[in-house]
Amino acid sequence: MGEKTAVSFISPGSMDSHKVLVLNQSFEPLNICSARRAVVLLIAGKAERVEDSPRIIYSPSVALIIPSVIRLHRYIHWPGAHIVAFTKKNILKRDGFMCQYCGRNGEERMTIDHVIPRSLGGKTIWENVVSACLPCNLKKGNKTLTEAGMRLLRKPTRPISIFYLSILAHSSHFSLAWSKYIPRGMGLSPPSGSISH
Numbered sequence: 001m002g003e004k005t006a007v008s009f010i011s012p013g014s015m016d017s018h019k020v021l022v023l024n025q026s027f028e029p030l031n032i033c034s035a036r037r038a039v040v041l042l043i044a045g046k047a048e049r050v051e052d053s054p055r056i057i058y059s060p061s062v063a064l065i066i067p068s069v070i071r072l073h074r075y076i077h078w079p080g081a082h083i084v085a086f087t088k089k090n091i092l093k094r095d096g097f098m099c100q101y102c103g104r105n106g107e108e109r110m111t112i113d114h115v116i117p118r119s120l121g122g123k124t125i126w127e128n129v130v131s132a133c134l135p136c137n138l139k140k141g142n143k144t145l146t147e148a149g150m151r152l153l154r155k156p157t158r159p160i161s162i163f164y165l166s167i168l169a170h171s172s173h174f175s176l177a178w179s180k181y182i183p184r185g186m187g188l189s190p191p192s193g194s195i196s197h
């Protein structure tokens, strides 16, 4: 329980919306699963609790602290370096479905913006495309960041593995407890003002 966050009670029905970081037996980050799946792994004796979240499942028959991080008892061989397909969906996942200019969230209305516009020779590559909401995309138009007077929330990079992509897609669930187990180097950090488990 590293974080000083107020304890909250949740119903068993909302367990799927809470995410848990799964570590390999070697303590390397492996996956992200729902709180429900994590509790099943704990009860089955296949994993152990590493960090608790400040959330407690509460019903007349059960009161259980939801983990934030669990560790598998068995080592899973994981190649970890799959090439991530360059698709709109994966760009949105990388950016946590968040407009990289204003921070607005939402999968459906998000567009892809070229940081250096194509008309100025900007390429369609991981390092030059970001998720942008429609108003920001229109505001930026065919201008550079300086010309548009806009800034990026974070520098776009190529996701190094499917795992990192899934971490980034769940960045709204990112917690300080997770960050202890995730290597630096992907610009990964808890989104400011929205740290949660």
Ligand SMILES: [Zn+2]
Residues within 6 Å of the ligand: 099, 100, 101, 102, 103, 104, 132, 133, 134, 135, 136, 137
């Ligand atoms: Zn925006």
